[in-house]
Amino acid sequence: MITFTDVTISYAGATAPTLSNVDVEVPEGELCLVVGLTGAGKSTLLGAINGLVPHFTGGTLSGRVSVAGMDTRAHRPREFADVVGVVGQDPLAGFVTDTVEEELAYTMEQLGVRGEVMRKRVEETLDLLGIAELRNRPLRTLSGGQQQRVAIGSVLTAHPEVLVLDEPTSALDPTAAEDVLAAITRLVHDLGVTVVVAEHRMERVVQYADRLLFLPGDGSVLSGAPAEVLRSCPVAPPVVELGRLAGWDPLPLSVRDARRQAAPLRSRLPESPSVATKCGDCSLSARKVVVRYGAVIAVREVDIDLHSGEVLALMGRNGSGKSSLLWALQGSGPRQAGTVRVGDQDPKALAPGKARKLVGLVPQTPSDLLYLETVAAECAQADAESEASPGACRALLDSLAPGIADDKHPRDLSEGQRLALVLAVQLVAAPGIVLLDEPTRGLDYQAKRRFGALVRGLAAQGRAIVISTHDVEFVAAVSDRVVVLAEGEVVADGPTADVVVASPAFAPQVAKILSPLPYLTVDAVAEALR
Amino acid sequence: MVPRTLHPGAWWLWALGLATAASRTTNPLLLALILAVAGFVVAHRRGDAPWALAFRMYVLLGAVIVFSRVVFRIIFGGGQGEIVLFTLPQIPLPEWAAGIRLFGPVAAEQLLGGFYDGLRLATMVVCLGAANALANPKRMLKAVPSALYEIGAAVVVALSVAPQLIESVLRVRRARRLRGGAQKGMKALRAIVIPVLTDALDRSLALAAAMDSRGYGRTGTRQRGPRLLTGFLVIGGLAGICVGVYGLLDGTAPRYLGGPVLAGGLALAIAGFVLGGRRVPRTVYRPDSWRAPELLVAACGIGTAAVLFITSQVDAANLYPSLNPLTWPEFAALPALGVLLGAAPAVLAPPHPETT
Numbered sequence: 001m002i003t004f005t006d007v008t009i010s011y012a013g014a015t016a017p018t019l020s021n022v023d024v025e026v027p028e029g030e031l032c033l034v035v036g037l038t039g040a041g042k043s044t045l046l047g048a049i050n051g052l053v054p055h056f057t058g059g060t061l062s063g064r065v066s067v068a069g070m071d072t073r074a075h076r077p078r079e080f081a082d083v084v085g086v087v088g089q090d091p092l093a094g095f096v097t098d099t100v101e102e103e104l105a106y107t108m109e110q111l112g113v114r115g116e117v118m119r120k121r122v123e124e125t126l127d128l129l130g131i132a133e134l135r136n137r138p139l140r141t142l143s144g145g146q147q148q149r150v151a152i153g154s155v156l157t158a159h160p161e162v163l164v165l166d167e168p169t170s171a172l173d174p175t176a177a178e179d180v181l182a183a184i185t186r187l188v189h190d191l192g193v194t195v196v197v198a199e200h201r202m203e204r205v206v207q208y209a210d211r212l213l214f215l216p217g218d219g220s221v222l223s224g225a226p227a228e229v230l231r232s233c234p235v236a237p238p239v240v241e242l243g244r245l246a247g248w249d250p251l252p253l254s255v256r257d258a259r260r261q262a263a264p265l266r267s268r269l270p271e272s273p274s275v276a277t278k279c280g281d282c283s284l285s286a287r288k289v290v291v292r293y294g295a296v297i298a299v300r301e302v303d304i305d306l307h308s309g310e311v312l313a314l315m316g317r318n319g320s321g322k323s324s325l326l327w328a329l330q331g332s333g334p335r336q337a338g339t340v341r342v343g344d345q346d347p348k349a350l351a352p353g354k355a356r357k358l359v360g361l362v363p364q365t366p367s368d369l370l371y372l373e374t375v376a377a378e379c380a381q382a383d384a385e386s387e388a389s390p391g392a393c394r395a396l397l398d399s400l401a402p403g404i405a406d407d408k409h410p411r412d413l414s415e416g417q418r419l420a421l422v423l424a425v426q427l428v429a430a431p432g433i434v435l436l437d438e439p440t441r442g443l444d445y446q447a448k449r450r451f452g453a454l455v456r457g458l459a460a461q462g463r464a465i466v467i468s469t470h471d472v473e474f475v476a477a478v479s480d481r482v483v484v485l486a487e488g489e490v491v492a493d494g495p496t497a498d499v500v501v502a503s504p505a506f507a508p509q510v511a512k513i514l515s516p517l518p519y520l521t522v523d524a525v526a527e528a529l530r
Numbered sequence: 531m532v533p534r535t536l537h538p539g540a541w542w543l544w545a546l547g548l549a550t551a552a553s554r555t556t557n558p559l560l561l562a563l564i565l566a567v568a569g570f571v572v573a574h575r576r577g578d579a580p581w582a583l584a585f586r587m588y589v590l591l592g593a594v595i596v597f598s599r600v601v602f603r604i605i606f607g608g609g610q611g612e613i614v615l616f617t618l619p620q621i622p623l624p625e626w627a628a629g630i631r632l633f634g635p636v637a638a639e640q641l642l643g644g645f646y647d648g649l650r651l652a653t654m655v656v657c658l659g660a661a662n663a664l665a666n667p668k669r670m671l672k673a674v675p676s677a678l679y680e681i682g683a684a685v686v687v688a689l690s691v692a693p694q695l696i697e698s699v700l701r702v703r704r705a706r707r708l709r710g711g712a713q714k715g716m717k718a719l720r721a722i723v724i725p726v727l728t729d730a731l732d733r734s735l736a737l738a739a740a741m742d743s744r745g746y747g748r749t750g751t752r753q754r755g756p757r758l759l760t761g762f763l764v765i766g767g768l769a770g771i772c773v774g775v776y777g778l779l780d781g782t783a784p785r786y787l788g789g790p791v792l793a794g795g796l797a798l799a800i801a802g803f804v805l806g807g808r809r810v811p812r813t814v815y816r817p818d819s820w821r822a823p824e825l826l827v828a829a830c831g832i833g834t835a836a837v838l839f840i841t842s843q844v845d846a847a848n849l850y851p852s853l854n855p856l857t858w859p860e861f862a863a864l865p866a867l868g869v870l871l872g873a874a875p876a877v878l879a880p881p882h883p884e885t886t
Contacts, residue, residue, distance in 0.1 A: 050743050052739055052742065052743060055742075056738070056739055056742055057739075076742075077739075077742045077743045078742050078743070078744075078745050078746060078747055078748040079745075079748065080743065081743065081744050081745030081748065082745070084743070085743075086739075086740070086743040086744075088736055088739065088740055089736075090736060093732075093733045093736035093737055093740070094736055094737060094739075094740030095690075095740075096683075096686070096687070096737070096740070096741055096744070096746075097668075097686070098668065098690060101815075101816075102815065105815030105816075106744060106815075107744045107745055108813070108815065109812060109813055109814060109815055110744060110745035110746055110748055110812060111745050111748070112811035112812050112813050113813055114813060115813060115814075115815070115816075115817070118813065118815050118816075119815075119816065122815070140693075154744070155744065158744075158745070327704075330708070332704060332707040332708055333704070352707040352708075352710050352711045353710035353711075355707075356708060356709070356710055360708070361708050362708075363701075363705050363708065365701065365705075365729075367725060367728070367729075368701060368702045368705035368706075368725050368729075369705050369706075369708060369709055369725075370725065371720060371721045371722075371724035371725055372724075382709070385709055385710045386710070411728060425709065426708065426709075429710075
C-alpha cells in the first residue's frame, strides 16, 4: 500500500539528512506504529506519505514514495485527499469549520461528492466513531478525545485507503485514549484501512500494531514485527522492559500476554518493595479553594497540603480542574473562595514578582513564557527579573539539561530542552514549591526518564513538587503521592501505590501485570530481584 | 411548521428591506414601529447560538448612536430653532474657527433633529443586527456563489482565528505574571506579542497543511483567460450594484443612477458567478434550500421597503416630520401598515430547531 524506495529527505541547513536511503513497505490493512526519539524524523516520515513533505514543508526528497500506486512526486497533497487521510498533532489547529457535522463534510465538499452521498457518509461516520450525539456541537467545546475522534472522522468521510495519525493520544487522559484507540482498531479490523501511527506513548498502541517502524535517529528506519524490533529497541514500553528483565519469550506486548507469563516472577518477588517514604514539613496548605468561571465550577472546595521533599502527582480527566487548581495555588489564577498559605503568606496577595519566589509554575504551554531570540538572552532576562546574580539561570539550565548552546533560538529547542529552559527560568527565583502543568506531553521515553530524575533531584533539595499529568507510567516512576480530581473535587489522595494500583484507569502496566503485588515500575522490580 | 433554519439570504433580504424602509423616514413613530417589528421577529425566531445573543449588543449600539447624535447637536449644532430650552455658557472660539459654535443656547428643534437623525441610523443598525441574530453568518458564507468560494473560505478562517487570538493573548498575559511581569511599555508589549504571534503562525501553518491534505484548492487549476474574465465580471458587477444601491437610496441622486445601474450590475455579477461557478466541481453539504417560507419572508421585507417608497412619492410630509415649524409627527395608516407587514415573518418563518 505504502512503498518507500531508497528515500532520502534532507532539509536546507541541516548537516545530515533526516531520512537516508529508507526502504520500507507497509502492506494493505496493517496498523503500523512509528516510534523513535524526538527529532528522529517521525513527522517527516509521516508527512512524506501524502506528499506534505516536501511539497508543503520544503526540503529535498530523492527516491520514490508511492501510495496506492500514486507517486508523491507527480501528485500534490490535495490530490491525495481521497487516498490518504492525515490527522495532525493538535486536532483543533486543523479544523476548518466550526461544528462537528460540517467538519465531517468538509473533505467531501472539496472532492465534489454528491449531496446525498455526503449525507449518508456523515451519518455512517458519526456512528462508526461513536460521536453521533455530538453532531451539532461547536468543535471548540469538545473534549480532547472527542476532538481527536472528530478529526479522524473528518478525513475518514473521504474513504481514504490510508490513515496517518501523528500522536493521536499524547494529550489525552487514559480513558479518552482508550476511546480513540478503540476507534482506530475498529477501522483496521472492520474497514481494512491501512493505519500509520506515530506515538510517544507506545504502551498504549504497541499491542494493536502489526508492524513497528523504529527510527534510531541516524536517518535509517528499522521495520518489522513489533516483538522482533522491540527485542533491541532502546525505546520500549514498561511491559516490554519487564519482559526483557524477566527473560520472557516471546516478548509480551500487552498486559494480558505478560500476565500469563508472570506467575513465576510474582512468586519470586518479595511481598512489597522497599519504599523509603520521607517527607518534610508542610510547605503549602490550601483550604476550601473554589475556582469558578461564570456558572462553571472548576475547583470545588479543595483542601490540599504540599510537603517539602515530596513529589505530588495531580491526575484526573481532561477538564477536571487540575490546571485551575495549580493556577489558584500559585496565586496568578482566579480563586473565588478559600485560603492558600505558604508559611504565613498568601501568594495571591503578593505582587507577581514576590509570589514567584514562593511558588513557581510552569504552564501547559511553556513557550508562552519565552519571547527573546536566544537562550542566553532569556537566561539574562530571568536573572534580572529574579534579582539573581548574572549567570545563575544559565548554571541552573546546565544542571537541568547540559549542552544547550547560548545562541540557539528557544523555538528551535526540542520539547524537553524548552521545558528545561522554562523550568530554569522559574527556578532562578528559588521558589520552595514548584508546580508543573502537564510537563510530559511531547516528551519521549528518554526525555521523560531524564525529566523524572530532574524532578526527583529538585525534591531532594527540599522543594515541594506538584505535577499534573495523564501519564500513569511517569507518575508511577516519579511521584510519592497522588491526588485524583474529578469535577473539581478530590476523589483520592494517598501514597502513589495505594491510589494507582487498584484503579483500572490509572494503574501502570507493571502494576497490572504483577497485581496484587504493589510494584509500579520496572526499576522497582529490578531492585527487588537484585 | 416543521422547525428548520431558514435560508440566511431570506433573513438578510428581510432585514435589508426593513433597513431601507428606515432610511426613508425620520418619523420617530414609524422608526419605533420598525424597531418593535425587528425585535418582535428576533424574539420569535432566533436560535440560542452565540451570534443570536448578540442582538442586544446591536440595540445597545443603536442607543449609543442616538445619544451621541443628541450630544453632538448640543455641543456643536447650537443656534437653529426658536424654542430655546436652556442656554449653556458659550465657549468663544478664535477667528479662524468662525462658523463653529461650542455650546450656547439649546433649542428643541435642534435636539429633535439630532434625535430623529440618530434614531434613523440606529434603526438601520438594529435591522442589520436582527439579520445577524436570525441567520448564522457562517451559513451565509456557505451560500455565496462558488466563484467567491476562496474569499468565503478566507473569511471563515479569519472568523475562527479571532477568538483563538484573544484566547492566546489572555493565556500569555496570564503566563507573564509567572515571570513576575515587571516590564512596562514596549518590553511588556513584546513579551505578549511575540509568543502570541509565534503561536498564531504555528497554528496557521498547521491549518494550511490540514487544508492542503484535505483537498482544498484541488480544482483551482484554471487557465488564465477565463479567470481574468470572471474576475472582471464579478468586480465590475459588484461596483455596479454599489452605485445602483446608492442611487436608489439617496433621494437626491439622478434617476438613472438607481434602477438601471443596479440591474446592469446585477446582470454582470451573475454572469461572472455563473462563469466562475461552472468550472468548480465542489459540492455543498446540506445546502439551505429556498422554499416558500423563504420567499414569503423576503417578500415581507421588500414589501415594507416598497410601501415606504411609494409613500415617499405620494405623501412625503408624513415620513419627514417638520422641525420648522415644530410639529407633532403624524401617524399615517399606509406606512404603518407597510411596516407591520415586516412583522409577519414571526409567524411565516419556520421556528428555529432546538439545538442540544
